[in-house]
Amino acid sequence: MATIREKGYSHWDxxxxxxxxxxxxxxxxxxxxxxxxxxxxxxxxxxxxxAVVFLVGLYISERLEDFKAFLxxxxxxxxxxxxxxxxxxxxxxxxxxxxxxxxFAAAGLIADDLKHNSLQLYFSRPLRKKDYLLGKMSxxxxxxxxxxxxxxxxxxxxxxxxxxxxxxxxxxxxxxxSILGYSALLTVFxxxxxxxxxxxxKNTRYVTILVFMIYIFSDILFGILSGIFHEPAMALFSIKAxxxxxxxxxxxxxxxxxxxxxxxxxxxxxxxxxxxxVLNRKIRSVEVIK
Amino acid sequence: MTAVIxxxxxxxxxxxxxxxxxxxxxxEAGITxxxxxxxxxxxxxxxxxxxxxKPNIGTVTVRGRKVWNNPMIFAGIGFCPxxxxxxxxxxGWEFVTGLLRFYGYSGSDIxxxxxxxxxxxxxxxxxxxxIRGYSRGMRQRVKFAQAIAHDPEIIVLDEPLSGLDPLxxxxxxxxxxxxxxxxxxxxxxxxxxxxxxxxxxxIVLVHQGKILAQGDIPYIRELIEAHPHMISVxxxxxxxLAARFVGDRSIQKMSFAPDGRTLVVETHKRDDFxxxxxxxxxxxxxxxxxxxxxxxxxxxxxxxxxGK
Numbered sequence: 018m019a020t021i022r023e024k025g026y027s028h029w030d031x032x033x034x035x036x037x038x039x040x041x042x043x044x045x046x047x048x049x050x051x052x053x054x055x056x057x058x059x060x061x062x063x064x065x066x067x068a069v070v071f072l073v074g075l076y077i078s079e080r081l082e083d084f085k086a087f088l089x090x091x092x093x094x095x096x097x098x099x100x101x102x103x104x105x106x107x108x109x110x111x112x113x114x115x116x117x118x119x120x121f122a123a124a125g126l127i128a129d130d131l132k133h134n135s136l137q138l139y140f141s142r143p144l145r146k147k148d149y150l151l152g153k154m155s156x157x158x159x160x161x162x163x164x165x166x167x168x169x170x171x172x173x174x175x176x177x178x179x180x181x182x183x184x185x186x187x188x189x190x191x192x193x194x195s196i197l198g199y200s201a202l203l204t205v206f207x208x209x210x211x212x213x214x215x216x217x218x219k220n221t222r223y224v225t226i227l228v229f230m231i232y233i234f235s236d237i238l239f240g241i242l243s244g245i246f247h248e249p250a251m252a253l254f255s256i257k258a259x260x261x262x263x264x265x266x267x268x269x270x271x272x273x274x275x276x277x278x279x280x281x282x283x284x285x286x287x288x289x290x291x292x293x294x295v296l297n298r299k300i301r302s303v304e305v306i307k
Numbered sequence: 308m309t310a311v312i313x314x315x316x317x318x319x320x321x322x323x324x325x326x327x328x329x330x331x332x333x334x335e336a337g338i339t340x341x342x343x344x345x346x347x348x349x350x351x352x353x354x355x356x357x358x359x360x361k362p363n364i365g366t367v368t369v370r371g372r373k374v375w376n377n378p379m380i381f382a383g384i385g386f387c388p389x390x391x392x393x394x395x396x397x398x399g400w401e402f403v404t405g406l407l408r409f410y411g412y413s414g415s416d417i418x419x420x421x422x423x424x425x426x427x428x429x430x431x432x433x434x435x436x437x438i439r440g441y442s443r444g445m446r447q448r449v450k451f452a453q454a455i456a457h458d459p460e461i462i463v464l465d466e467p468l469s470g471l472d473p474l475x476x477x478x479x480x481x482x483x484x485x486x487x488x489x490x491x492x493x494x495x496x497x498x499x500x501x502x503x504x505x506x507x508x509x510i511v512l513v514h515q516g517k518i519l520a521q522g523d524i525p526y527i528r529e530l531i532e533a534h535p536h537m538i539s540v541x542x543x544x545x546x547x548l549a550a551r552f553v554g555d556r557s558i559q560k561m562s563f564a565p566d567g568r569t570l571v572v573e574t575h576k577r578d579d580f581x582x583x584x585x586x587x588x589x590x591x592x593x594x595x596x597x598x599x600x601x602x603x604x605x606x607x608x609x610x611x612x613x614g615k
Contacts, residue, residue, distance in 0.1 A: 042408035053396060134392045138453070141357040141386035141463075142409040143378045301360075 039144050043152025048159055051122035060121050061160075064114040068168035071105045075172060079179040097176055099189055102169060103268035106199050107261040111164070113232075115207060118160050120228045123211045125221035126153045127300070132219040136301070146300055150212070157208040166200035191269075199267045203260065206285050210256075213292030216299040232256050249275040259284050311336055311461060311492040312356055317365035319351050326351035328516040330365070334494060338487045340503035341496040342609065343513035349496040350389060352513070353465050356494070357386045369461065382410055385454035389465040389496075391446055395439040399430055399449045402438060406453045424456035425449075427482065443470040451479065461492045468502045480505050500609065512609060534602070535559045535573040538580060541597040545570040548595075551587045555580075568596075 051057055078095035095101075105111065130136050139149055173193060176185055186192075214227045239255035242248075252258035252274040259281040265271065266278035310333035317330040327348045341349045354360045355367050358374045358381060367374045374380055393402060403421040412420065425434050428448040433441070441449065447470055454462055464483070468476045483506060486493050497503050503510055504524075512519040512527065520527045542548050545563055549570050552558050557580065560573040574580045577600075588595055 037411075039409065042405060045408070046405050050394065050396070129394060133394055134388065134390055135394070137354070137357075137359055137386070137388045138392050138406060139409075140359045140378075141381055141384065142406065143381050144409055145376075145378055 039148040040152035040155060043139070043144075043149060044155040044159070047123075047126055047153065047156035051156070051160075054121060057118075057121040060117055064118050064164055065168070067105065067108065067111045067114065068164075068171070071101075071168075071172055072175060074101075075176055076179060097185070099192055099195065099268050100270050102172065102192060102196060103264055103270045105172065106165060106169065106196075106203075106268070107264035109257065112257055112260060115161055115164055115203065116228060116232050118164065119157060119207055119211045120225045122160055123157050124215055124224040124228055126156060127212060127215040127296075128218055128221045128224045131216070132221075146297075150296060150300065153212055154208040157211055158204050161204040161207050162200055165203050166197055169196035169200060195268045199264050202263055202267070202285070206260070206289060209289040209292035209296075213295050216296055250280075252276055253280055253284050256288075310334060311370060312494070313368045313371075314352070314355070315366050315368075317352075317355060317362050317367060319355060319360060319362050325516045327355070327362075330516075330518055332511060332518060332521065334492065336490055336492045337509065338483060338493045338495060338507035340507045340510040341494060341513060342498070342500065342503050342510050343496075344498050347498075347513040348516040349498075349513055350465055351516075353386070353463050353494065353496060357381065357384060357463055382457065383460045385457065385459035385462045387450050387454040387462070387464045387467055389469070392450065393438045393446065396437060398435050398437055399425060399441070399445075399452070400434040402449060403434075403453050403456050407456050410457050412457075420456050420458070421452075424452040427455065428452045429478070444472060444475045447471055447475070448479075451482075455486070459491070461494070462486060464493065464495045466497055467495060468497065468499070476502070476505075535575050536577040536580075536600060537602040538572045538574065538577065539564065539569050539597075539599045539601055540572065540584065540595055541566075541569045543568070543594040543596070547591065548587060548593050551591060551593075552580075552583070555583065571601075 052061075074095055075097060078097050081095070130139070136149075140146075170193065173186075173196065177183060211228055214231070215224050217227070218224050236255045236257050239251050239258055242251040242254060252262065253276060258274060261273050262276065262278050262281040263285060265273055266281075272278055312332075312334040314330050314332045317332075318328055319326040330348075330352065341352065343349050351360070355362055356369070356374060358376075358378065361375050369380050369384065372380055397405070400421060403424055404417050407417045407420055422431070425431050428451055430445060430448055430452060433445060438446065438449065447467065451464070451467060454464070462483075467483070468479060471479060483493055483495065487507075495503065495506055508523040510524065510527070511521040540548060545568055549561050549563075552561065552572065557576040558572055558574050562571045563569065564571055572580060584595075584598075587593060
């Protein structure tokens with residue numbers, strides 16, 4: 018005999034409560050998937066080399082007498098002041114390593130979702146578009162902050178430990194803010210930059226190449242144009258130069274290019290706004306039939 | 308009875324392509340089959356219900372609440388998309404638990420729910436394998452598992468049976484019917500008629516973005532007044548039987564099937580015909596072996612409706 022069914026009966030009795038951090042599962046998955054790539058683990062470990070070198074430099078600077086024989090007059094480089102921190106944050110190798118880490122860990126953040134049609138699954142759950150994007154951005158926040166703010170603050174703490182007093186901190190009380198401010202700038206910029214490129218293709222390799230190519234090509238373009246025009250404003254064409262310019266400004270150091278730092282901030286903000294606009298258009302839950 | 312899902316004058320288009328055109332529909336608890344050829348608008352309708360797209364015109368409500376931009380509603384909806392939606396490098400377990408995290412369950416609750424869902428779809432022993440190594444049927448089942456893991460009231464299944472072997476189909480059909488028996492609302496789409504027929508008699512026929520008809524199959528068949536009902540009567544003496552109906556004005560057409568034993572009648576008044584057939588059998592002593600309605604199935608109904 019067929020089951021007699023009460024059609025009006027509603028089984029589900031859960032509560033419609035909003036999750037506090039709905040973006041967290043996306044961030045968690047993004048970080049876990051990045052570490053699942055074998056090559057990435059090596060790249061990630063290698064990206065701490067500048068931090069280790071600067072930490073060693075900091076240690077040596079406090080023991081100059083012990084290392085005098087090795088330094089051979091280059092001890093002037095080990096003058097620990099805000100410029101030392103600026104050098105760590107804006108040196109070519111750190112910026113390139115950040116791009117390298119993001120090329121491996123973040124290029125597929127949206128591209129993979131587009132490839133696998135995963136957006137339908139995300140958006141059929143209690144998740145808004147802004148939560149989705151925040152979740153993806155937080156993956157980039159994690160990787161960039163771990164290479165910038167964390168080593169920067171560790172260097173500062175070790176400086177205080179090696180000196181054994183708070184004098185350095187009292188001399189430069191704004192330095193922690195510079196470290197955090199510039200780290201935040203790098204984080205936000207790279208988050209928009211990489212996610213924008215990741216939303217342009219379903220192919221992660223293609224996105225990885227784009228992340229590198231645009232970063233490097235913008236610098237090459239700067240080199241070519243400044244060679245032709247001998248004009249420092251050409252630095253504005255380079256992502257790296259703009260980041261270095263902004264870094265020098267935030268650490269209160271001499272600007273590397275004779276262009277107002279505000280222009281670099283404007284260029285970086287413009288890239289972020291453009292990326293946000295593209296992301297807003299590109300992130301739809303379903304494929305659009307044309 | 309209050310509709311669980313209600314669409315009012317719903318339209319959605321993609322550029323110049325019309326996905327859905329002025330659809331007004333109410334879906335109640337139980338299984339409702341959404342039937343139509345590829346490109347008919349079934350998936351568009353499902354994506355509008357699951358809040359993945361904003362309708363250009365009209366509204367969709369679930370239990371009286373608007374769907375668009377109201378993600379909390381989806382705590383009570385499970386969606387199983389048509390196409391594969393996997394990161395291939397995760398295991399079935401990671402896939403289901405990862406998606407359960409969006410509902411804010413505790414760690415132990417997530418494990419318990421994932422284990423239960425994977426057990427229901429019989430993937431417990433394969434849960435730690437990478438999805439990359441799953442067969443088509445296993446992929447379909449793990450997709451189904453993520454749709455039911457959070458114990459939703461409404462389950463939306465887009466072509467859930469495609470790619471499954473007959474045994475897999477039978478198991479999934481049984482499972483879907485079990486959800487119906489628990490009082491849940493299940494919306495299933497398919498372009499394969501027997502699949503829908505196996506699941507439910509309550510169907511919605513969709514074609515070119517419009518709803519052609521809705522109701523149970525005999526009801527929809529009644530709607531098609533332009534087409535007479537076809538009735539086959541296998542008998543020991545079909546010609547004698549035909550002779551009794553020649554003068555009947557309600558009969559549109561009579562013919563004999565190639566087997567020579569079956570009389571095929573087309574009439575607008577099916578019930579009248581059955582009454583007279585009973586009389587003919589009793590009075591004429593004609594033995595009837597089988598009576599069937601070849602066009603009283605979904606295939607015929609659908610072909611009539613789309614004008615094929």
